Amino acid sequence: MFPDFDTLIPDLRPEGDTPLRSCQLVMLRLLKVFDYICRKEGLRYWLDGGTLLGAVRHGGFIPWDDDVDVKMPIEDYRRFLNLAPQALPYDIFLQTKSTDPAHTAPWAKLRDRFSFMNDPGGPFAYSQGIPIDIFPAVYMTMRQHKWRKFFCLMPPYSMPPQWPVRTWSLPHKLYSGTFAILQTIAKPILSIKALARALQHWSDKGEKVWTNDYPIEWMREAFPDEVVFPLSQIRFEDAMFLCPADPDRYLRIFYGDDYMTPPPENKRGAHRVDGFLITGPNPHFSGLCWEDYEEKKRRVAAKLP
Numbered sequence: 100m101f102p103d104f105d106t107l108i109p110d111l112r113p114e115g116d117t118p119l120r121s122c123q124l125v126m127l128r129l130l131k132v133f134d135y136i137c138r139k140e141g142l143r144y145w146l147d148g149g150t151l152l153g154a155v156r157h158g159g160f161i162p163w164d165d166d167v168d169v170k171m172p173i174e175d176y177r178r179f180l181n182l183a184p185q186a187l188p189y190d191i192f193l194q195t196k197s198t199d200p201a202h203t204a205p206w207a208k209l210r211d212r213f214s215f216m217n218d219p220g221g222p223f224a225y226s227q228g229i230p231i232d233i234f235p236a237v238y239m240t241m242r243q244h245k246w247r248k249f250f251c252l253m254p255p256y257s258m259p260p261q262w263p264v265r266t267w268s269l270p271h272k273l274y275s276g277t278f279a280i281l282q283t284i285a286k287p288i289l290s291i292k293a294l295a296r297a298l299q300h301w302s303d304k305g306e307k308v309w310t311n312d313y314p315i316e317w318m319r320e321a322f323p324d325e326v327v328f329p330l331s332q333i334r335f336e337d338a339m340f341l342c343p344a345d346p347d348r349y350l351r352i353f354y355g356d357d358y359m360t361p362p363p364e365n366k367r368g369a370h371r372v373d374g375f376l377i378t379g380p381n382p383h384f385s386g387l388c389w390e391d392y393e394e395k396k397r398r399v400a401a402k403l404p
Contacts, residue, residue, distance in 0.1 A: 101135075101136070101139070101185075101186050101188075102135075104132055104135075104188040105188070107135070108128055108131045108132055108135070109128075110125075110128055110190075110392075111124045111127075111128065112124050112125050112128075112214075112377055112378070115377070118375040118377055119163070119165060119375070121375070121377040122165055122214075122216070122229055122375050122377065123160045123164075123165070125211050125214060125229045125377070126165075126166070126167045126229060126230075126231055127160075127167075127336055127338075128211075129167070129191060129209045129211060129229075129230075129231045130167050130169070130231055130335075130340065131338060132187065132188065132191060132209075133169065133209060133231065133233075134338070134340055134341070136179070136182070136183070136186045136187070137171075137175075137179065137341075140178070140179075140182060140186075142171065142175040142178060142179055143171060143172055143175045143330060143341070144169050144170065144171045144175065144233075144341055145169065145170055145327065145330055145341050145342050145343050146168070146169060146333065146335065146340055146341070146342045147168040147169055147170040147234060148168040148353065149161055149164050149166065149168060150166075150167050150168045150169070150335070151168075151333075151342060151343070151346060151349065151350060151353075152350055152353075152354065152358060153335070154333045154334065154335040154340070154342065154346075155333070155346050155347075155350060155358075155359075156358070156359055156361070158334060158335075158336075159334075159335055159336035160335075160336065162367075163367045163368065165216075165375075166230070166231070166232065167230075167231035167232065168231070168232045168234065169231065169232070169233055169234070170233075170234045170235075170236045170311075171233060171234070171235060171236060172235075172236055172237075172238070172309075173235040173236060173237050173312055176207070176233065176235040176236075177235075179207075179233070180193070180195065180207060187209070189212075189387075190211065190212045190213060190387060190392070191209050191210070191211065191212065192209070192210040192211075192212050192226055192228060192385040193207065193208075193209060193210075194207060194208040194209070194210050194225070194226050194230070194385075195207045198385075199225050199226050199383075199385070201223065201224035201225035202225045202226070203223075203225065203264065204232075205312075205314035205315055206232060206233060206234050206235060206312075206314075206315060207232075207233045208230040208231065208232055208233065209230060209231050209233065210226045210227075210228035210229070210230045210385065211228045211229040211230070212228055212381060212385055212386055212387040213228070213378055213379050213381060213386070213387050213388075213389045213392065214228050214229040214375070214376060214377050214378065214379055214381060215227055215228065215374075215375075215376040215379055215380065215381045215382070215386075216228065216229050216230070216374050216375055216376070217374030217376075218374070220265070221374075222382075225383070226381075226383040226385050226386070227374075227381070227383065228381055228383070228385070228386065229375075229377075234311055234312075234315060234318070235311070235312040235315075236309050236310065236311060236312065237309070237310065237311070237312050237313070238307055238308070238309055238324070239307060239308065239310060240302060240303060240304065240305045240306065240307050240308075241305055241306045241307070241308055241321065242301065242302045242304070242305050243302045243303075244308055244310050244321050246302065247313055248261075248278050248281075248282065249282065249285055249289065250298070250302060250313065251313040251314065252282060252285060252286045252289050253289050253295050253298070253299070254295075256313045256314065258313065258314060259286075260279040260280075260282035260283045260286065261275060261278070261279055261282065262275070262276065262279045263275045263276050263279070306323075307324065308321035308322055308323055308324075309321070309322045309323075309324065309326075309327050310322070320352055320353050321352075322343070322349060322352055325344065325345070326343055326344060326345045326348050326349050326352070327343045327344060327349070328343075328344055329344055330342065330343065330344065331343065331344050331346070333346065
């Protein structure tokens with residue numbers, strides 16, 4: 100049984116003094132609910148990317164940031180996806196390709212059902228409620244990691260060539276398009292069983308690292324086991340969350356040795372600040388009406404049926 104999250108972790112979005120801060124408060128609640136479920140069920144996760152950087156450098160959100168990233172070992176990630184439909188409160192939507200067929204990302208998101216955050220180039224058919232990203236991590240050899248664009252074509256992934264998405268930048272499209280052409284050429288060659296077995300045998304040897312699951316091919320950071328485990332804790336805003344064993348080394352791998360130096364003001368951009376509708380409307384089929392939530396709170400406070 101899970102608690103009444105409305106009471107345990109109240110929605111504080113009206114307290115934000117700017118749309119960005121209200122967005123951050125929504126994401127913080129999503130993160131707290133996620134953390135509660137993971138701890139209750141013994142699931143491992145850690146703050147990742149800019150979220151970990153914000154915790155170390157700012158004690159919370161990077162002031163201009165508008166996303167939250169967490170990472171989970173893939174076994175824990177799969178358990179969370181199975182558990183989430185029963186565990187999540189009514190106002191949080193688990194977004195995967197199964198729950199939202201228009202969803203384009205190969206990882207899961209938790210989406211607030213009340214809000215709307217317009218992605219660049221949108222609006223799109225998938226849910227655009229304010230999200231947090233949940234990335235699955237795998238423990239693989241460095242050889243597998245470095246050659247993942249081709250190993251992902253073979254079992255157990257058997258991915259098709261990964262062609263660019265129209266919303267990507269031109270350099271990203273050119274880079275990914277070049278590899279997609281090479282993947283198209285390589286795929287029938289890698290289907291030769293004897294060659295595939297030889298490559299798998301070669302790739303199984305050497306140092307192992309934690310990195311993103313194969314489908315997340317553009318996220319290239321790799322972390323030795325002792326950098327990630329045993330998990331520690333770190334303060335982020337007004338709560339404690341799980342983090343890598345060595346946040347300093349993790350962030351040096353991720354961002355470089357000068358990660359504690361903020362970028363110049365002209366490069367302090369959020370992803371989609373202009374697209375915030377903190378209380379909606381959210382036109383997606385998963386969307387809820389904020390006014391209904393406000394009316395529910397009013398009736399509860401007044402002890403009305």
